[in-house]
Amino acid sequence: MAGDQYPPMDSRQLIVDRARRPRHGGVLEPADATASAHNPSCGDLVTLTLRLSSDLQLLETVCCSTRGCVLCTASADLMAEVVSGRTPAQALGLGKGFVSLLKGEPSEAAADPALAALRPLAGLPARARCALLPWQALAEALELDSENTQL
Numbered sequence: 001m002a003g004d005q006y007p008p009m010d011s012r013q014l015i016v017d018r019a020r021r022p023r024h025g026g027v028l029e030p031a032d033a034t035a036s037a038h039n040p041s042c043g044d045l046v047t048l049t050l051r052l053s054s055d056l057q058l059l060e061t062v063c064c065s066t067r068g069c070v071l072c073t074a075s076a077d078l079m080a081e082v083v084s085g086r087t088p089a090q091a092l093g094l095g096k097g098f099v100s101l102l103k104g105e106p107s108e109a110a111a112d113p114a115l116a117a118l119r120p121l122a123g124l125p126a127r128a129r130c131a132l133l134p135w136q137a138l139a140e141a142l143e144l145d146s147e148n149t150q151l
Contacts, residue, residue, distance in 0.1 A: 011112045011117040014078075019070040026063045027099050035140035038132045044068030044130055046076050048137040059091055064137070069130050071121070076115040076134035094096030095135040102128040 030050035038045045047065045052058065062084050064076035079098075083091035097109030104122035109115045121128045 001043065005014040011120060014117045015074040015088060018074035018077040022064070022066070022073060022077040024063050024077050024084070025065065027065050029062060033143075035137045036139040037140065039068075039129055039133055041075050041126070042053040042130065044072040044133055046072065046134045046137045048076070048134065048141050049085075050138075057087060059086055059088065062138075064134055066134070068133070071127055071130040072117070075118060078117070079109075079134045079138065082112055082114050083138065089120050091138060092142065093139060094133075097137060099132065105133055107147060 003100075027047065028049040028051050032052045034047065034049045036045065036047045045067045049063050049065075050059055051061045053060045062080040062082050066073045066076045079095075082094060086094070094109055094112070094115070097107040098115055098118075099113060100107035101109045101119055102122050110119065118131050121131055
């Protein structure tokens with residue numbers, strides 16, 4: 001049971017757990033990139049810091065400092081988990097898939113249990129925006145057009 005740190009949870013339990021006890025919370029110092037995203041409608045704010053691998057090919061570590069609702073905080077933590085160890089292109093591909101998932105469209109992101117936990121937000125644009133905020137910060141941190149993660 002070494003790899004099973006946490007008991008199986010349904011989507012709501014996972015979201016609440018990750019909001020209360022983020023595994024990837026905080027700020028990396030030093031960081032290779034930093035970006036923030038803000039939702040003026042609700043006041044959510046995500047500051048993302050990341051460190052790249054020594055060959056600059058992989059997102060080695062991603063951390064998020066979040067001041068916001070449960071959905072934003074949980075989404076930031078889950079995003080940091082699923083993109084760590086991936087290339088920037090893979091991470092952005094997951095982000096695009098996550099946008100599709102939240103629009104109720106078929107998506108490869110649904111295969112990832114962490115991202116699929118947020119599927120119930122499909123059809124709830126105001127709440128989906130909270131979940132997308134960390135992905136916007138990631139796109140900005142990678143110096144790409146964060147408009148790709150808009151609903």
